[in-house]
Amino acid sequence: MLLKREIYNEEWEQMLRVGIRRRYLAGDVIYIQGKKNVGLVCITKGKAKNCIYYSDGTEKLVCILEGPAVTGETSVIDGEGSIVSTEALTELEAVIVPVSVVKELMGKNPRIMMFLLELNAEKIRALQFQAENIVLTTRQKLARMLINFYSSGVYTREAEGNLVTITHEQLADFLGTTRPKITGALNEFEKSGLIKKNRGSIKIIDGEGLKRIYDFE
Numbered sequence: 001m002l003l004k005r006e007i008y009n010e011e012w013e014q015m016l017r018v019g020i021r022r023r024y025l026a027g028d029v030i031y032i033q034g035k036k037n038v039g040l041v042c043i044t045k046g047k048a049k050n051c052i053y054y055s056d057g058t059e060k061l062v063c064i065l066e067g068p069a070v071t072g073e074t075s076v077i078d079g080e081g082s083i084v085s086t087e088a089l090t091e092l093e094a095v096i097v098p099v100s101v102v103k104e105l106m107g108k109n110p111r112i113m114m115f116l117l118e119l120n121a122e123k124i125r126a127l128q129f130q131a132e133n134i135v136l137t138t139r140q141k142l143a144r145m146l147i148n149f150y151s152s153g154v155y156t157r158e159a160e161g162n163l164v165t166i167t168h169e170q171l172a173d174f175l176g177t178t179r180p181k182i183t184g185a186l187n188e189f190e191k192s193g194l195i196k197k198n199r200g201s202i203k204i205i206d207g208e209g210l211k212r213i214y215d216f217e
Contacts, residue, residue, distance in 0.1 A: 011112050012068065014105065015042050019095035024088040030071075033085040037075040039098040040116075043067035046092030050084040050123070051173075061173035063126050064089070073116040074123070076102050084123075136214075141175045142185045143213040146195070146204060162204040 019042060024030060031037045033053055043065055050062040050071060062084055065071055075082045076099050097105075106113040136144065149164045168186065172179045186202065189195045194210050196203040204210070 015097050016095050018101050019097040022094050024092040026088055026090050028088045030086040031082055034081040037072040037082055039096045040076050040102045041072040042095040043069045044093045047089040048086050049089055050086050073120050138177055138181050139185050140214050143210040147210050163201050165201045
């Protein structure tokens, strides 16, 4: 899922003032799973992905972030290695706030601490969402994810709340399956009048119909 938690403006500006500005190219790794972060990553422009790499070489997409957004908070909070890797999906501009500075800000401003705790909880829920998908069929998983995007506003354009801007490849990465399987399921949904496929987006036509697939198949 795409994390779009509201960022408190005053605290956001405060973090930007004390951090170090960095630029990344698409494909650059910002931090690596299992290693301690250099600091809190405040993405000001561009997109990045949080993912988990398994020992067999497979990758599980956890969420996508689009600036303004924050990541790296888990390692900052507990001082341990990151639970995910973060990679730039586009050219990306960010401000890195060192761990010591973040902790100082948290001590002075409870709103920063609360924001980071909320953000961390949101990512844990994203991981839980992925774990719950294990027992579902591809059709059920896909219907569930589209329902989630549709109901929460994640990935949807503001003017068209029913238009989900996501590719087949991204859906396959999220759900731990292949692009052909996703395309096949989407074709079935379209034939049933549940969605309308567009290049780089999916229009939700019948959200209740998608919910029935998830609930009853």
